[in-house]
Amino acid sequence: MEKKNIDWSNIGFGYVKTDKRFVSNFKNGAWDGGVLTEDDTITISECAGVLQYAQTVFEGLKAYTTEDGRIVTFRPDLNASRFADSARRLEMPVYPEDKFVEAVLNTVKANEAYVPPYGTGATLYVRPYMFGSSPVIGVKPAEEYQFRVFTTPVGPYFKGGAKPITIRVSDFDRAAPHGTGHIKAGLNYAMSLHAIVTAHAEGFDENMYLDPQTRTKVEETGGANFLFVTKDGKVVTPKSNSILPSITRRSLMTVAKDYLGLEVEEREVLFDEVKDFAECGLCGTAAVISPVGKIVNKDQEIVFPSGMEEMGPITKKLYETLTGIQMGRIEAPEGWIVEVK
Ligand SMILES: *Cc1c(COP(=O)(O)O)cnc(C)c1O
Numbered sequence: 001m002e003k004k005n006i007d008w009s010n011i012g013f014g015y016v017k018t019d020k021r022f023v024s025n026f027k028n029g030a031w032d033g034g035v036l037t038e039d040d041t042i043t044i045s046e047c048a049g050v051l052q053y054a055q056t057v058f059e060g061l062k063a064y065t066t067e068d069g070r071i072v073t074f075r076p077d078l079n080a081s082r083f084a085d086s087a088r089r090l091e092m093p094v095y096p097e098d099k100f101v102e103a104v105l106n107t108v109k110a111n112e113a114y115v116p117p118y119g120t121g122a123t124l125y126v127r128p129y130m131f132g133s134s135p136v137i138g139v140k141p142a143e144e145y146q147f148r149v150f151t152t153p154v155g156p157y158f159k160g161g162a163k164p165i166t167i168r169v170s171d172f173d174r175a176a177p178h179g180t181g182h183i184k185a186g187l188n189y190a191m192s193l194h195a196i197v198t199a200h201a202e203g204f205d206e207n208m209y210l211d212p213q214t215r216t217k218v219e220e221t222g223g224a225n226f227l228f229v230t231k232d233g234k235v236v237t238p239k240s241n242s243i244l245p246s247i248t249r250r251s252l253m254t255v256a257k258d259y260l261g262l263e264v265e266e267r268e269v270l271f272d273e274v275k276d277f278a279e280c281g282l283c284g285t286a287a288v289i290s291p292v293g294k295i296v297n298k299d300q301e302i303v304f305p306s307g308m309e310e311m312g313p314i315t316k317k318l319y320e321t322l323t324g325i326q327m328g329r330i331e332a333p334e335g336w337i338v339e340v341k
Helices: 049-053 078-088 097-110 186-190 193-201 247-259 271-276 313-326
Strands: 021-027 035-037 056-060 061-065 069-072 123-132 145-154 165-169 206-208 225-229 235-238 264-267 281-282 289-298 300-303 338-339
Touching: 021 097, 035 049, 035 097, 035 271, 049 123, 056 078, 056 186, 069 097, 078 097, 078 123, 078 247, 097 123, 097 145, 225 313, 235 247, 235 300, 247 264, 247 281, 247 289, 247 313, 281 313
Parallel strands: 165 206, 165 289, 235 264
Antiparallel strands: 021 035, 021 145, 056 123, 061 069, 061 123, 069 338, 123 145, 225 235, 225 281, 281 289, 289 300
């Protein structure tokens, strides 16, 4: 199979249309079998549930080439079950988890020419999503839905090494207690746009959100979970019902415990104790880990001992071990790497 003529290392993070996408419709209470199509457009009612009341959920994962030349995805079964949880919370029909994984693998296979070669740092980003497609004017769930999966090649997240970022504690909240923070819904992102645009305008890379109820506990950023490392080498991640359960973060906690022999803790993390940590990172599919060098809260500045030039030593080990597992250089736990055949 011939690869597309793309400058893989320089494609950046925009949408690039690929050849095929998967589409399945839910109608009269059932999902159809779905098809792969070249049509990248959608025609729906002007009154569709998604357009009026934001009834839409999504997932994000990557397909990439391993060192030995296989095309694989990382733990797609966890995306499938999280997608089902998201759908249930917004009163949408669940797309069967096995069919979800099948649709992801088939869409990647159909766009194999866009899967970047090993060593470029680039990947094929996979975006499954679902939305209410039938008209809704009185507030209620739609009756019909569309599930789609498209792919788009994305460049290496860190060009020329992972430099620590600077974040601020946001004055805005991300997710209400007992709200929708734990699901991957477009609505959580719509309401984060103002916070991220103003953060960027003020020179910050990201927002740290605190729990809205007490504003004393660390939650997450707009699209990544926190990992902290204590001065005695323990890996700590915040626990809260309104954090989105990152697959990268869950995998890193397993790597910390089972591969690096570190102590791990998922617990409430007070903002007041953040200044005492040795390292801080943000975890998500896109970057795996982005090191955080500095956190600003009004006139308080926390600079981690690892500084603004490099990842902290344990963050770096975690990053190298997980990316080693993903790329096939280190043996993966059973079921983590799923090959596209
Ligand atoms: C997607 C997402 C993450 C990262 O999850 P991964 O499964 O690791 O990609 C973290 N926080 C939020 C709010 C997200 O939407």
